[in-house]
Amino acid sequence: DYDKVMPKIAELLKSGGKLLILYMAWLPDEDRIAGASEELVLKYSPKWSGAGETRQPIVIPDIAYEYFELEDHEEYDLMVPFTRESWHGRMRACRGVGASLSEEELNKWDREHRLLLNKVAPEKFEVLHYAALAILRKPFS
Secondary structure: OHHHHHHHHHHHOOOOOEEEEEEEEEOOOOOHHHHHHHHHHHHHOOOOOOOOOOOOOOOOOHHHHHOOEEEEEEEEEEEEEEEHHHHHHHHHHOOOOOOOOOHHHHHHHHHHHHHHHHHHOOOEEEEEEEEEEEEEEOOOO
16 A cells, blocks of 8 residues: 555655665566466466566656655666576466465466476576666655
């Protein structure tokens, strides 16, 4: 709840203090492995809202500007290393899988995702992500 947290963060920071907001996501339309995994998540959780990430600046809620000034922002691509097992764990941890599926569905997804990775991914690989950051500064008083 941004309306509650922004004033509290502003209270904690001294004049000129900074708040760093970070975000990172894989790019399913540009990375074959991420795209294939995301398609499987959508097969089991078609209403999952975390799908289809694209490059974009971090969204700063309007309430933040009542307490902070945007000092800087940056967006960039990076390759994140994975093994089949670590990527499988990363995908299982997404809310479209681990937080949404029944135990039976999770077991089916688990088997299907492991088979998928055996087809589309070498044992070690990298997944294209984008990262975004925003530095907010509490005005000097």
